[in-house]
Structure formats: C-alpha cells, structure tokens
Amino acid sequence: MKNANVPSAVKSQANADDIDLFWILKVLWRGKFIVAFTAFVGFTLGGYYAFRVAVPIYPATALLVMETERQNVVNLQSVVAENLISGNVRDTGKINTEMLVIRSRSMMKKLVDHLDLMNDPKYNPNLREAVVEEEKSFLQDFSLRKFVWGLFSDAKPQEKIVLTNEQVQEGLISRLNGFFALSPVERTFAFQITARSTDRAEAVRMANGLAAVYIQDGIDQKFDVTEKASEWLSQKAAELKAEIDADENRLREFQDSTDLVSAENLVALNRQLKDMRQRLSLYQEDIDRVNVQMELAKLALAEQDIEKLRAFATRPAYAALAPILGNTRWDLTDIHTSLDRRMQDLKVESISATQKLQGLSISEQALKQQVERQSSDLLKLRQLEGQLQANGLLYESFITRLKEITLQQGLFAPTTRLLSEATPRRATSPRRSVIMMLTLLMGIGAGIGILFIREIMNNAFRAPEELEDYTNLRVLGVVPKLKVKTRKDVLTYTQDHPTSAFSESVNNLRTSILLADIEKEPQVIMITSSTPAEGKTSVSLSLAQNMSGLGKKVLLMECDIRKRIFSEYFDVGSYPGFVSLMMGTAELEDCLIKPMENGPHIISGDKTSSNATDVFSSQKFIDLLARLREEYDYIIIDTPPVLAVPDARVIARHADSIVYSVLWDGTTKSELRAGLNMLESVGTPVDGLILNMVDVKKVKKYGYSGNYGYYYGKNSYYTAD
Structure with a gap:
C-alpha cells in the first residue's frame, strides 16, 4: 500500500520557526501540575522566609x-x-x-x-x-x-x-x-x-x-x-575708640596751632578783600585815564596847526583837553605851554596813582593769602570734626549692636x-504579603520556565500530537510499555489480558492499519524503526496475535537475519528459517512455528553466508513473498532498524504498508528524520507511525496523560497492568 500523496516526512524549517500559541497553551496545560507544584514551593518558601527567616x-x-x-x-x-x-x-x-x-x-x-x-x-x-x-x-x-x-x-x-x-x-x-x-x-x-x-x-x-x-x-x-560677632564688634569698638581719641587729639592740636577765630571772620576777610579789589580797579582806571590824556596831549603837541588842534577839541577823546584847545585867545605857543603844564600835572597824578595802586596791590596779596590760609585751616578743621563725628556715630552703632547681640543670645x-516625636510603630519590613505574592509568582515563573526548557531540550517525542506535528504523518497507534517478566510472555499477553491498555492499543493499531486505505486492504505489513530496542518486535508479535483473533491466517516473518532475536521469544529449536524456505532447502510446513493454537504462524530468520541485503534484493525473495501472499491473509514483516542496515529499505519496496515504530521519549528527532528520509529516498514513504513503549507513570509526570485517552482510553482498568 503506497500513497504517493503522503506529505513530506519532516516539516520545513520555516514552519518550525513559527510561534504556535496553541502549542504554548498545550505545554502549559500539560505542565499545570508542575507549575502548581513550583508555585506551592515558592509560596511555601516565601512564607517560611517572611515568617521565620526575615528579621x-x-x-x-x-x-x-x-x-x-x-x-x-x-x-x-x-x-x-x-x-x-x-x-x-x-x-x-x-x-x-x-x-x-x-x-x-x-x-x-x-x-x-x-x-x-x-x-x-x-x-x-x-x-x-x-x-x-x-x-x-x-x-x-x-x-x-x-x-x-x-x-x-x-x-x-x-x-x-x-x-x-x-x-x-x-x-x-x-x-x-x-x-x-x-x-x-x-x-x-x-x-x-x-x-x-x-x-x-x-x-x-x-x-x-x-x-x-x-x-x-x-x-x-x-x-x-x-x-x-560679639568678639568682632568688641574688637572694632575698641579700635574705633582709639581712633576717636586720636581724632580728638589731632583736632585739639590743630585748634591750638591756627589763628582762625571763626567762620564769620573768614567771611569778613573775604568781603574786605572784595572791597580792596574794587578799589584797585578804580585806581587802575584812573591811571589808565591819565595815561590816555597824556597820550592825547602828546599827540596834540605833535601837531603844529592851531586850527587842527582846535578841531581836536570837538572830538570826544579830547574832551579833557577841550578847555585848552578850544580857547580862541590862545595862540599855538600858549596852547603848547598849557599842554606842557597839563602834561606835568598828569605825570604827577599818574605817579601818585601808581604808588597807591602798588601799595593797595601788596595789601590785596597779603589779604588774599590770609583768606586762602584761613579757608584751608577751616576745611581741615571741618574734616577733623567730621571724621571725629563719623567715628563717634560708628562707635555708638557698634556699641548698640553689641548690646543687641548680648541681649539676643538669651532669646535664641x-x-x-x-x-x-518618633513613636514605636509596627514593622514595615518584611512585607509578608508582598514577599509571598512575589515568591508565588516566581514559583509560577520557575514552573513555566521548567516546562519550556524541558520542551526545548526535549529531543524525543512524548505525545502523538508532537509526532504528527513534526512529521506530518498519521500516528496509527499509541502502545504502552508492556509489563512482562520474559519476552516469551509477549505473545500470550494480549490473550491473557484482553482488557489491558496494551491489548486495547494493539486493537486500535490493527484497526488503523487495516482502515488506512479503504479501497485496498494491506496484506504485507512491514514494521521497522530507526534504531534497535524501540519495541517493534513486541508490536509485531502482538499485532500478529491480534489479527489472528479475527479468524485470519497471519504470518509473522523475522527478516532481521543478522540478530535473529525471535530465538528469545520462541523455542525455535531446529526450525529452518525463511532463507532455507526461499532457497528451497526446506518446506513451508517445516519452517512454520506455531506457539499457540489458532495463533499466528511464525517464520524466523536463519543464518546465511550471503549478504542480507542481497538476499532481500533477490528474485527468490520476491517469489517467496508472492507465494506467501497466496497462503496467508496478512503477512507481518519484522525488519532491522533503518539506520542500522539497508535491509529495511530493500524490503519496503515489496510491502503494502510501512509502519514506523518510534520509541516514546527515546527516539530522537534527528534519528526519526534520518530514517524517514532514507525510506523516502527509495520511493517507499511511511504510511503511519507507532508511538511505542509509552510509560504511563511518566506520562502523567510530564503532564501528557490527557493526550492518550483517544488512543487507548482513560478508564482505570486500561492501565491496571
């Protein structure tokens, strides 16, 4: 049974990188008990710390x-x-x-x-x-x-x-x-x-x-x-007192050394100086007047024309000489004589006025110096008095401030x-409710982290959904781990425990295989795996026993002629194997092992010197399968692991249905990917997968228990064994 439309065995990397929120929710739901446990541990530790450890x-x-x-x-x-x-x-x-x-x-x-x-x-x-x-x-x-x-x-x-x-x-x-x-x-x-x-x-x-x-x-x-400040003010007050005393001494000495009577005397001297300067001005004007008349007289004497001299008398400048020049009775000689006498009088008058002016100038200079000296002394006196007064006021201010500071010291x-005031209060730390809430959240976060770390680090498969999502292939059955003392008990287990979880899972597996293709029921069913010890032989035996219960003739062939593990399940004794049957050295009836009445027939593998791959590639093997198809309703072939030897890929070309066994929490993703790709490379894609040897106790521990009810039920009697 080959299905050319089976999707690729492994999802593309692009799809693998997508964030699946539903997957996240499933992970959280599966690990709800782990999260609850870590939350409880965090809450308990937080309470212990808050109530017992924290101070x-x-x-x-x-x-x-x-x-x-x-x-x-x-x-x-x-x-x-x-x-x-x-x-x-x-x-x-x-x-x-x-x-x-x-x-x-x-x-x-x-x-x-x-x-x-x-x-x-x-x-x-x-x-x-x-x-x-x-x-x-x-x-x-x-x-x-x-x-x-x-x-x-x-x-x-x-x-x-x-x-x-x-x-x-x-x-x-x-x-x-x-x-x-x-x-x-x-x-x-x-x-x-x-x-x-x-x-x-x-x-x-x-x-x-x-x-x-x-x-x-x-x-x-x-x-x-x-x-x-008090020390500074006291020091400054003492310095000011010394300056005041020095100012008083300087003022006293200055008053003793100066002739100044008062400021009023200085005003009188200034007035006297002003009067003297006015007199000097009048004397100077008299001298100037006399000098002018003398010059006019000289000009008049220089003229020899009497008419011209008389004409001068009418001029304003010669008004002083008019009596002389304007006398018509005088001749030129008389005028000259009168002018000479006038010149002599003017000289005498000029000399007298000049002498008076010089004497008055000397007095004016002496009075001026006296006024300047008195003014300077008065200014210095006022400076000394002002400095003394300013220092006195500052001294009084410092004394006042000193008294104020002394008074204020007692009123601070x-x-x-x-x-x-601070009073006793309840403890604010530790905040027990906050600590316990935080530790609860930390516990929840730790649990979620553990779940996702476990999922990320998990390189195997623990749920059929994971297997289907990873490969895009159908999971035909989920088979729990079989609890038997010896391998010889595998074949009789389903007969002795028909209601066990293992038996029900094999029933489901059989139904899934037979109904996988409604148009054509598979006759030759090959069961293989990636590596050894993945439970494919136990599934093959159990499936053969289950199919024989339908009243069908079922043959189980051991095609792993290298290891020939059937000897651990049955007493093969001297039974020849299918190689002998294929080579014609033995008859079919001689090769058939019938461990139980109405059970499947079993043909074991036998030792051969030929290469196993060559055996399965030979025409004789094809002819043997054709012959067996005529004798049996179903032929189940137990093959070697795909990754170990190429035998399974060769046998797969002659099978109607290829069922791939995946060890629960054992087969890695890389091993499964490699095995499926090897089968696809020869044009024999897998029809379905078996999640085999499921540990029910660990399933519950990992939080996957709810995912298996669809495959083999949830009732307690299914898992009693």
Missing part, C-alpha cells in the same frame, strides 16, 4: 518643621545680623540643603557622641567581641575545622586585627547613614527623619536622637556666630522645631 524592621519617624518667619527682638540691619538669622527659609531648596546637613558626617559624629554609641556593644565591635570572649568556654571556642587545619598546615594563624577607637568611630559614622531616610513633606516646610532598626525602641531612640542633635546644632551654630529660638 522585622521597625521604623520610627520624627517630623520637623522649619520656621518661615523670623522672631526679631531687635532690628539688626548689618551683615553680621543677617548671618545671625540663618533659619529664614527663602525657598524649598533650603529644606534639601538642611537634609544634606543632617546626613553629613559631622552630624553623625554628634549623634554618636549624643547617644554614647561608642560604649554600646551593639555598635562597637571591640566591646562586642570582648563580651563574647568573656562568655566563651573552651568547648565553645574549639573549632574542628581549625584543629584539622592546624594538623596539616604549617602556616601560622593570622593574628586578630584590633581596630582603634578612631577606626571604629569612622566605620560607625559611615554605617549610620543607612539607618536613616529623609523625606520632605510635599508643599510644606516640614520634613521627616525616619530611622529603621530591628529593635523598635532603638529605632525611636535613633530618630529622636538625630532630631535633637540637629535642632541643638542649629542653636549651637547661632551661638557660635553671635559669639564670633531654634530655626527648626520638632513637630512630632
């Missing part, structure tokens, strides 16, 4: 609020006063800055000192080890491992490292940060200090201790700043206030 962590939270308004007792406007008020919160960044201050090593050191942690054995390993050493006995200190190591090792034991107090303190300060968590309260000027410890009371002590240290540190900082309030 409870108790939180304690102290709430602090920063003052946003100053409580100014006095108005300090200087830079020093601005430094004194460090608690003014101008923006939310101040809170973050303060939280950094709280986490600083200096603050942790103050906490160590405040709580006296260096004298606490829980935090000082030196003290803890000392206590342990005192409590140890000889037996407690004895270590078998150290003793054995000392016997076989020449190395000297390392001396115990003892940490100094400074090293212990530094390590403690570094670890303390892990005790605390700081967090601002949204949209407020408050923040929280949370301490976590395995001891409820210790968490409260830590949180309140750090809050107290931080608040006290703020007050101490203010006192330090005010103390420094902390810039951060403890709004709520």
